[in-house]
Amino acid sequence: MSDPFEVLVPLLNPNEPESRLSEIHVANGQQVKQGAVLCTLETTKSTAELVAHREGYVIGLGATIGDMVRAGARLCWLADEEDWQPPVVEHVSKPSIEGAPPEGLRITEPALNLAQQADLNLSSLPIGPLITQEIVREAIAREREMTYELPDGPFEPKALIIYGGGGHGKSLIDLVRVMGTFEIVGLIDDGLEVGSEVMGLTVFGGGTLLAPLAERGLRLAINAVGGVGDVGSRVMVFERILNAGFTCPTLIHPKAFVEPSAHLADGVQVFPNAYIGSEAKVGFGAIVNTGAVVSHDCRLEAYANVAPGALLAGGVTIGEGVLIGMGVTINLNVEIGAGARVGNSAVVKQDVPEGAIVHAGAIWPPS
Numbered sequence: 001m002s003d004p005f006e007v008l009v010p011l012l013n014p015n016e017p018e019s020r021l022s023e024i025h026v027a028n029g030q031q032v033k034q035g036a037v038l039c040t041l042e043t044t045k046s047t048a049e050l051v052a053h054r055e056g057y058v059i060g061l062g063a064t065i066g067d068m069v070r071a072g073a074r075l076c077w078l079a080d081e082e083d084w085q086p087p088v089v090e091h092v093s094k095p096s097i098e099g100a101p102p103e104g105l106r107i108t109e110p111a112l113n114l115a116q117q118a119d120l121n122l123s124s125l126p127i128g129p130l131i132t133q134e135i136v137r138e139a140i141a142r143e144r145e146m147t148y149e150l151p152d153g154p155f156e157p158k159a160l161i162i163y164g165g166g167g168h169g170k171s172l173i174d175l176v177r178v179m180g181t182f183e184i185v186g187l188i189d190d191g192l193e194v195g196s197e198v199m200g201l202t203v204f205g206g207g208t209l210l211a212p213l214a215e216r217g218l219r220l221a222i223n224a225v226g227g228v229g230d231v232g233s234r235v236m237v238f239e240r241i242l243n244a245g246f247t248c249p250t251l252i253h254p255k256a257f258v259e260p261s262a263h264l265a266d267g268v269q270v271f272p273n274a275y276i277g278s279e280a281k282v283g284f285g286a287i288v289n290t291g292a293v294v295s296h297d298c299r300l301e302a303y304a305n306v307a308p309g310a311l312l313a314g315g316v317t318i319g320e321g322v323l324i325g326m327g328v329t330i331n332l333n334v335e336i337g338a339g340a341r342v343g344n345s346a347v348v349k350q351d352v353p354e355g356a357i358v359h360a361g362a363i364w365p366p367s
Contacts, residue, residue, distance in 0.1 A: 004079040004086075005054050007038065011071035016043045016341075017127075017230050020357055021067045026058045029082055039063075039075065044325060044343035045360045050075065057082045066355070070127055107131035114140075121207045123236060124190045150204055151185055153216035158182045160249070161213060163237055164224030165189040165198040172224045173199050175253050175271065182249070185218065207237070210244035221246035223267065223285065231303055231321040231339075238267065238285050238303075248285070256288075265302075277314070301338065325360065 012019050023040035026032055036052045056078030063069060077086055105122060107115070111133045115122060118140045125131050125139060158181060162169055165187045176182050187198055190206040197203070204213075210221070221241045227234025241248060248267035252258060255272040262276045267285040270276065274288045277296035282288065286300045290308040294300065298312050301320040306312070310328040318324065319338035327345040330336070335351045342348060343360030350365050358364045 002054070002080060004059070004077045004084060005056065006077055007050070007052070007075045009041070009069045009071050009073050009075055010048070010050065012041060012048050013043045013045050016045070016228070018068045018070050019043045019048075020355075021063055021065055021069050022047070024061075024063070024065055026061070026076075028058055028061045028076075030058045031082070032056065032058060032078070041069070042357050042359070044323065044341040044357055047359070052078060054078055056080055057084070059084055060086045068355075072127065072129075105131065107136075108133070111136045119208055121190055121240075123233065124206060150209065150212060150216065153218065155185065155216070155218045156183055158220070159185050159218060160220035160222060161185050161188055161204075161210075161218060161246075162201070162222045162224050163188045163207065163210075163241060164226075165192050165201075165203055166224070166226070168226035169224035170199055171271065172222055172251070172269065173201065175251055175269070176222070178254060179251065182220065185213075207240050210240060210246065214245045219245070219247060220249055222251070222269075223248060226287070227303070227305065228307075228323060231305070231323065234285070235303055235321070259296075271308075283320070307344070319354065 019041040021039055022042045025037045025039060032052045033055045034052055037049045038052055039050050041048050041050060059077040059079050061076040063075060105125060105127060111131050114133055114136045120136065120140055160182050162172060162184060176184055184201055186202045186204050188205065188207060188209055189203050192203045194203055194205045223234060223237045223241060225234045225237045250264050250266055250268045252270045253272040256270045256274040258270065258276045259278045261278045262280045264282045265284040268282050270288045271290040273291045276282065276288060276294045279296060280294050280298045282300045283302040285302055286304040288294055288306050292306045292308060292310045294306065294312050295314040297315045300318045303321045304318045306324045307326040309326050310324045312330045313332040315333040316330050317335040319336055321339050322336050323341045325342055325344035328342050330348045334348055337352055337354030339355045340352045342358040345360060346358045346362045346364060348358060348364045352358060352364060
């Protein structure tokens with residue numbers, strides 16, 4: 001008799017840590033053969049079938065069609081016996097702290113209490129495995145070791161910190177520098193080595209440094225977490241920034257064109273050669289990337305992300321947290337529901353429901 005096999009959700013796209021469960025082909029207690037299709041997963045770029053790597057009975061299947069499942073999360077078990085039960089683990093509690101934790105974080109009650117007492121940044125903990133006190137203690141030790149001397153205040157009114165040193169962060173560093181309006185003090189990043197440099201700027205540490213910087217008088221911060229495929233991480237960073245008392249300035253590249261009648265909220269980022277038309281409204285924290293066109297009377301809700309080269313005709317509405325891929329074309333007066341994702345080069349002719357995925361290169365609605 002072999003040990004039960006844990007079926008994990010695969011990573012289909014490096015830029016999308018989550019996929020949509022579009023079909024479930026099995027049920028709890030069902031016996032399946034090796035190679036049987038368990039479910040169908042969708043991202044903005046692909047569709048894939050998850051198959052059984054061995055025969056057995058399906059145990060512990062709790063997901064339902066339409067769920068967003070994260071890479072590395074358990075879908076179910078395959079066991080030799082129908083009455084086998086998964087191992088009992090510590091009670092898992094969904095954290096209830098100010099500011100939403102990363103979606104999918106599994107943490108025990110004692111571990112959560114320890115993390116809160118130490119003011120540990122929960123986004124530094126891995127998604128998927130159960131987080132125990134031991135894992136939290138190790139994370140606390142790493143964070144305390146990684147302390148870099150922060151600059152002393154007082155800061156100039158236009159001084160700012162950038163949260164995130166990845167690809168989107170590099171683009172924002174150049175954008176801020178070419179604007180010439182603000183002074184970048186340094187970077188905060190939960191994953192980069194403290195004391196390292198990105199484009200000549202020092203990484204001071206993780207998000208726990210926001211409060212000390214605010215205490216020293218720094219008031220402006222930029223969210224450089226792009227959130228492609230995982231808008232929750234971008235929203236979480238905004239919450240951390242705002243809860244620490246910072247303001248997110250609106251950034252417009254000098255080579256972008258924004259009509260005088262357009263309205264841009266705080267935290268909006270507009271990149272070179274982008275166009276925002278007459279009486280368009282762009283909500284908090286939205287991104288209008290390089291060469292994108294947001295025509296007259298368009299409305300982008302908070303955290304929407306319009307990728308390079310996307311074309312939005314007049315009167316298009318983009319819901320909260322929507323991702324519009326590169327080279328997408330959206331017809332006049334179309335509405336994209338909150339949380340939807342439209343893949344690269346897709347053509348959208350009619351409304352897209354909330355949470356839907358339009359595949360790359362597809363024409364919506366499907367024929």
